[in-house]
Amino acid sequence: MGEAKAVSHQDGFARSPCPESETESEEVARPAESSARSVLFGAARNISFGILGFAILFASWYLMWASGLVNRDLVPRPDEIFFRLVHDFAASGLAWDVLASVQRVLTGMVIGMALAIPAGIALAWYPVLGRIFQPVINSFRAIPPIALSPLVIVYLGIGEVARASILVYAAFFTSLIVIYEAVSAIEEIYIRAARVVGATETEIFRKIVIPLLVPNLFVALRLTLGVCWGTLVAAELLAADRGLGAVIQNAGNYFVIPDIYVGLVCIGAIALAMDAIIRKAMAVVVNWQERVER
């Protein structure tokens, strides 16, 4: 090994004694970014794979229906649901339900995360706080938000505030844990590297902790979004007259099975779209992250 090294140095020296001029041959930086075309191709490929997944789902659904294994009176065909969806948008104001639900999810998410971010940072930054409150938080986190609805009705009634509070609860505990873990996991090496050049604690927080937290905020956002949509129906059980949860509830009460599916499809589709938007935004904002391609 020693020999190999000696040879390489000799080699390097023969070409040029000046280190800078060697950068090109030895340590060329990888191209700053892959070409726009391959990015576009990658996106198109991912989308077509996604569509394939849905195609498989609907095809098997249709086959199940056609085979007669399921009761045809109780399980509608995919295309029936589609036409029902179009009908509901056009005739029964489904758009208002979608809007009401989206608004509730966003409100819950924004308030919940706005509370969780400073709380999570504080818990991780001051280990004593973390040790004191972590068990409390973990026990609260295990309580399904839907189990809170009776209490919420007693304390807050059945209005919009009551509904929002359940979503805020769900959003808060979901993102709190992500933020807490993210700040705890910040690599000491970056903090040291800043400290040795004279950064104050405030500067370390502002210039090191915050930038390193940003990718995890997106992770928290995605997880919270999922949990909020999952909790929405619970929140809309509190006598909501609008919203996708209400659509599902009412359809269930009146035994209009296609409408139940319409509500479910809307939740799935909107959650998928929101997640795609967040992922896109993350790829742009956190472009400095190394991504492992598999």
Add this chain to the structure above:
Amino acid sequence: MMREADSAPIEFRSVSKYYGSGPLRHVVFDDLSLTIGENEFVAIVGGSGCGKTTLLNMAAGFTRPNSGTVLVHGEEVEGAGRDRGVVFQQYAVFPWLSVRQNIEFPLNLKCCKLDRAAKDRIVEHYLATTGLKRFENALPKALSGGMKQRVAIARAYAANPQILLMDEPFAALDAQSRGIMQEVLQKITAEERKAAVFITHSVEEAIYLADRIVVMAQRPAIFSEVITVPFGKNRTADMRLANEFIDLRRHIEGQLKH
């Protein structure tokens, strides 16, 4: 009356470090003393786990000795400080900042704000010395390991420390980039003339770069030998092939085997 050592850039005065207590106490090293002089480049070589990094971390202010003192220019080390630049083994380049912004980082802090022109002058200088000019706007993810360490070195120098502490900065590099980085560092230290402590596994690297080599033995960690390297400040890559170099290398490698 002041002894000369009182104003030395770094002095380890009979420092000891151990972990745990009672029968479980693990002594890393006991009663070590070492003085690093003005403009002196000292390399510390030794096997894994002999306490080299702990020694450097004490000088950096990341950890304190259990007994003894570490003095920097006669003052006891209390914590990390801008007078001591550190280059780490792991790439501690900030991944969210471009090469230029990384080097500029120390110049944007409250303690040491500079005007635009002064800042640019310093950044341009170190971009040039480390051969990073063409990559100034690249993000670290696009750089190889050697390039990242150039950024780390440039950033450390940009803060204008009086002492440079380097903890196996090239350990993760392949032999070829390692050779190039040694030349980059050799050039920059010859220009800047700062006291430096350089930790390495590679005896060859130590001889090529250092004025003095401290050979650290393992368990109990002691300085088994302190060797003055008999070459001047201006060194070239091909001196590694000189008989004197090879003999010295063989001698130190022999020491490390014991």
